[in-house]
C-alpha cells in the first residue's frame with residue numbers, strides 16, 4: 001500500500017471515530033437553549049477527547065513509525081488537527097458556561113477545588129490551561145519561539161488528555177445516563193494506555209539499532225562527517241531516507257539524512273551542520289563511541305530508488321545537499337542536474353566531486369563571492385531564470401528540493417512560475 005493510500009485510511013479512520021459522537025450523547029430539548037448548549041458542550045467535549053487521543057497517536061514517532069515510512073505528512077495532519085481541531089475543544093467549556101448561564105471568564109478560568117463536583121470541573125480547567133498554552137505557542141507564535149523551548153512547552157499536551165479524561169466520569173451527564181458514551185470513554189482510555197505502552201517500547205531498545213563511530217571529521221566550516229558501523233541490527237536506508245540519532249535511550253532524538261550506505265558492512269555516513277545544543281554536543285563524539293539509530297524513514301526520493309529513470313534536477317542549499325549526495329556521485333542511467341546554492345565555495349561540500357561527476361550539469365550558485373560569474377558558476381540566490389538558462393525544457397524534469405524553509409519556498413515558487421506541475425516537484429524539509 002502506498003503512503004498516500006495509508007494516509008487516506010488514517011484520515012478516514014479519524015473521521016469515522018468522531019462521526020457517531022453527536023448521536024451518542026444525550027439529545028437536547030431543542031426548544032430550551034440551556035439544553036442545546038449542554039448538548040453542544042457534550043459533543044464538543046467527546047470529539048475533543050478523541051481528537052486529543054489522535055493528536056497523541058499522530059505525534060508519536062514510535063507508534064506512527066510502525067505503519068508509516070514517511071513521518072512528515074503524518075505530522076502535518078497532527079499539526080492541522082492541533083491548529084483547527086483544538087478550536088472545537090475550546091467550544092466545550094464555552095458551551096458549558098452558556099448552558100449554566102455562568103460568568104464565562106469566572107467559570108472557565110477560576111480553579112475551584114472546594115467540592116467534589118467543582119474539583120472534577122477543575123481538572124478540565126487545568127486541561128484547558130495546558131491546551132491553551134500549547135495552542136498559543138504552536139498555532140499562533142511558533143515561528144517566534146526557538147525549537148527547544150517550544151518543544152518543552154508542547155509536552156504540556158501530555159497533561160491535557162489524562163486531565164480531560166479524569167474530569168468526565170463524575171460530571172458528564174451523558175456519561176452517567178447512557179451506555180454509549182461510557183463505552184466510548186473506556187475505549188479512549190484503553191487506547192491511551194495501549195499507545196503509551198507502545199511508546200515505551202524504546203526504553204527496551206525495541207526499534208533501535210546500536211551503531212559505533214568509526215570516523216568523525218569536520219569537512220568544511222561547521223559541517224561534520226560521521227561514519228557509523230552497526231554493532232548489531234543493520235539499518236538499510238534507501239537513497240534520500242533519514243534516520244534518528246540518539247545518545248541514550250531517554251535522550252533527544254534528531255533526524256539526519258543518510259549520506260551514504262555501505263551495503264556490505266552496513267556502515268552509514270551522515271553529514272551534519274552544527275546548529276544548536278545537540279549538534280554542537282555531537283561534535284565531541286570520538287571513534288568507538290556508541291549511538292542509537294532509529295529508521296529508516298522518508299519517501300522523498302522513493303521514485304528514484306524504485307528505478308525511475310526520468311531526467312532529474314536536484315536543487316539544494318547548504319547542508320540540504322545530504323539526501324542527494326549518494327545518488328549524484330553514483331553512476332546513473334538518467335540525466336541528472338544539480339543546482340547547489342551556498343554563500344561561499346568553502347561551504348559547498350563535495351563541490352569538487354560534483355564537478356568531476358556531473359561536469360556542466362552541476363551549477364554552483366554563490367551569494368557571497370565577488371569574482372564574476374561564469375558558465376555553471378552563478379552569483380546571487382537561487383532563481384527561476386538560473387534554471388531556465390540551463391534547462392531548455394524544464395517541464396521534462398522531476399525536481400527534488402532540499403534546504404532551508406525560505407530557500408525551498410523560493411525554489412518551489414520559481415519552478416511553479418516556469419510551469420512545472422506540482423507532481424514533478426518533490427521537497428524535503430529539514431525541520432518540523
Ligand SMILES: Cc1cc2nc3c(=O)[nH]c(=O)nc-3n(C[C@H](O)[C@H](O)[C@H](O)COP(=O)(O)OP(=O)(O)OC[C@H]3O[C@@H](n4cnc5c(N)ncnc54)[C@H](O)[C@@H]3O)c2cc1C
Nearest residue numbers: 147253254255256257272273276277278279322430431432
Ligand atoms: C528529515 C530531516 C532530515 C535532516 N537531515 C539533516 C542532515 O542530513 N544534516 C543536517 O545537518 N541536518 C539535518 N536535519 C536537521 C537536523 O535534524 C537539525 O539540524 C538538528 O536536529 C538540530 O538540532 P540542534 O539541537 O543542534 O539545533 P536546534 O537549534 O535545537 O534546532 C535547529 C532546528 O532543527 C530542527 N530540529 C531540531 N531538533 C529536531 C528534532 N528532534 N526533530 C526534527 N527537527 C528538529 C528544528 O527545525 C529547529 O528549529 C534534518 C532534519 C529533518 C527533519
